[in-house]
Amino acid sequence: MASTLNPYINFVDNAREALEFYRGVLGGELRLSTFGEFPGSTPDTDAEKIMHGQLTTQAGFTLMAADTPAGMEHRGNCGFSVSLSGDDETELRGYWDGLSEGAQVILPLEKQMWGDTFGMLVDRFGIGWMVDIAAG
Secondary structure (H helix, E strand, O other): OOOOOOOEEEEOOOHHHHHHHHHHHHOOEEEEEEHHHOOOOOOHHHOOOEEEEEEEOOOOOEEEEEEOOOOOOOOOOOOOEEEEEEOOHHHHHHHHHHHOOOOEEEEEEEEOOOOOEEEEEEOOOOOEEEEEEOOO
16 A cells, blocks of 8 residues: 555544535545544543544545544644645536635635745645646
8 A cells, every 4th residue: 555645634523514514525435433433542521532533535635633632632633734735627616616614815716926826725624735737
């Protein structure tokens, strides 16, 4: 098996909502496991929180996420963005449009000086995204 690099995002009590939103935008199969499925792993108050979630899309993307359990410090998702890139303009603009719902657009998705169409946003869950559509 070849090695892969997958983003793993930590949330505070809304990993399920975020992953379901990302599935709506990116498509794919979502698998969720809660802390309650593993008795004794955390306090009962965390039973419905996501211990591990994984979204695998038809485009070959894998996005993983979890809620931060009680007693563990949430260190945030500082200093990183998830990047989507390629040459399928229709597909990538569709992702941009979906991710833009409730987002703060940092840089609109538009033609840049290097020739690509590029944009940056912070989605409604506080996650940074970059979309780059390669010049054709």
